[in-house]
Amino acid sequence: MERERLIFHIDVNSAFLSWESVDRLKKDPTALDLRTIPSAVGGDASKRHGIVLAKSTPAKRYGVTTGEPLAQALKKCPHLMVVPSHFEIYVASSRRLLKLLEEYTPDIEKFSIDEAFLDMTETIHLFGEPLAVADGIRRRVREELGFTVNVGISSNKLLAKMASDFEKPDRTHTLFPAEVPEKMWPLPIRELFLVGGAAQKKLESLGLHTIGELAHSDPELLALHLGGKYARLIHDYANGLDSEPVAERTAMNKGYGNRITLSRDVSDMEEARHVLLSLAETVGARLRADHVLCNQVCVELRDWRFHSSSHQGALHFATDSTSVIYEEACRLLEEFWDRTPVRLIGIRTGKISDHGFVQMSLFETEQDRKRLEMEKAVDAIRSRFGTDSVKRASFLAKDSLVDHAASKHKHLGNQKGDPHETDTDL
Numbered sequence: 001m002e003r004e005r006l007i008f009h010i011d012v013n014s015a016f017l018s019w020e021s022v023d024r025l026k027k028d029p030t031a032l033d034l035r036t037i038p039s040a041v042g043g044d045a046s047k048r049h050g051i052v053l054a055k056s057t058p059a060k061r062y063g064v065t066t067g068e069p070l071a072q073a074l075k076k077c078p079h080l081m082v083v084p085s086h087f088e089i090y091v092a093s094s095r096r097l098l099k100l101l102e103e104y105t106p107d108i109e110k111f112s113i114d115e116a117f118l119d120m121t122e123t124i125h126l127f128g129e130p131l132a133v134a135d136g137i138r139r140r141v142r143e144e145l146g147f148t149v150n151v152g153i154s155s156n157k158l159l160a161k162m163a164s165d166f167e168k169p170d171r172t173h174t175l176f177p178a179e180v181p182e183k184m185w186p187l188p189i190r191e192l193f194l195v196g197g198a199a200q201k202k203l204e205s206l207g208l209h210t211i212g213e214l215a216h217s218d219p220e221l222l223a224l225h226l227g228g229k230y231a232r233l234i235h236d237y238a239n240g241l242d243s244e245p246v247a248e249r250t251a252m253n254k255g256y257g258n259r260i261t262l263s264r265d266v267s268d269m270e271e272a273r274h275v276l277l278s279l280a281e282t283v284g285a286r287l288r289a290d291h292v293l294c295n296q297v298c299v300e301l302r303d304w305r306f307h308s309s310s311h312q313g314a315l316h317f318a319t320d321s322t323s324v325i326y327e328e329a330c331r332l333l334e335e336f337w338d339r340t341p342v343r344l345i346g347i348r349t350g351k352i353s354d355h356g357f358v359q360m361s362l363f364e365t366e367q368d369r370k371r372l373e374m375e376k377a378v379d380a381i382r383s384r385f386g387t388d389s390v391k392r393a394s395f396l397a398k399d400s401l402v403d404h405a406a407s408k409h410k411h412l413g414n415q416k417g418d419p420h421e422t423d424t425d426l
């Protein structure tokens with residue numbers, strides 16, 4: 001019998017919007033606090049292009065949702081204040097949060113830009129009672145960093161993550177196994193981690209509407225409809241079972257990725273390349289911000305039937321260059337995509353290494369070096385003047401499907417099973 005673990009899941013409330021707001025207030029203490037009005041972080045607001053990357057709680061009341069086109073959000077809420085995204089601010093804010101959390105345990109897994117798991121099993125005795133420690137973390141984040149987080153507490157990652165999603169903002173919740181029937185089973189099935197829209201529909205067609213109903217369903221029947229691996233996973237999850245360890249710090253380097261659910265199906269190579277460039281921009285910026293290089297690029301697709309596929313390739317030399325990642329991604333896409341209309345496109349990078357340990361390969365040309373210098377300059381300009389201050393010419397096209405620096409930054413971490421939809425509420 002395994003010893004009971006103590007896991008905290010930290011989730012930033014309305015992350016992009018809060019970080020944007022904190023940054024504005026830092027520069028101008030009299031600035032409007034975006035969190036208090038209907039507002040959204042989106043792309044090019046003046047042209048009504050782009051999608052909602054994050055919205056304030058008041059905007060949520062108008063029905064504004066993450067991922068919807070800005071034009072649609074503005075129809076729901078005409079006085080919605082839309083501000084452009086500043087990705088570098090978010091990376092820096094995420095880092096500050098992680099630094100604070102590192103004071104509590106060395107066992108941290110950065111799960112996404114605004115979420116982290118802390119294994120507190122070995123260190124909790126240094127700080128006190130779990131609830132009081134969690135409240136202390138929340139207070140420190142609020143007072144020292146200016147934004148708020150939810151803390152979920154349990155004995156495994158899944159339940160801690162479910163707990164942090166309960167009432168927001170700035171709250172601590174527990175969800176220990178004994179509390180599962182009361183706190184988790186009444187919830188609609190969609191609330192369960194890794195249950196996306198497609199799985200929800202299938203489960204509902206089987207008469208399963210709550211997490212409790214799923215927990216008590218026949219695993220064999222589930223496997224018939226959802227595939228064995230995924231069925232087992234969500235059946236376990238519904239029963240509160242998860243034995244995944246909090247990945248060690250080195251495992252945080254597993255990969256940097258980004259994917260986006262598109263507002264319509266894409267079957268055209270040009271459009272798909274456009275999306276890849278947008279994704280490569282954010283992935284490259286994150287590699288550069290963390291001073292690491294990748295040696296591997298993977299393209300993932302999900303088609304309109306929610307069938308997922310991916311294709312990966314090794315690079316000749318380690319890189320953090322947007323252009324290199326983009327070109328490799330295009331090459332991979334050409335190789336494996338049969339033009340089945342897709343709804344989701346993603347880029348993942350892997351085999352991450354530190355700058356210090358990398359021997360620049362002979363394959364690296366002077367042109368590559370210049371390109372990289374240019375990209376670093378762009379990063380610097382963007383961090384000062386905003387993501388929209390520099391754009392690639394191809395994004396100036398009128399009917400742009402995606403923003404030039406796409407949203408949805410999702411580390412899959414050491415997540416197992418089918419990467420079904422994992423819509424993160426940023």
Ligand SMILES: [Mg+2]
Binds near residue numbers: 012015426
């Ligand atoms: Mg969040």
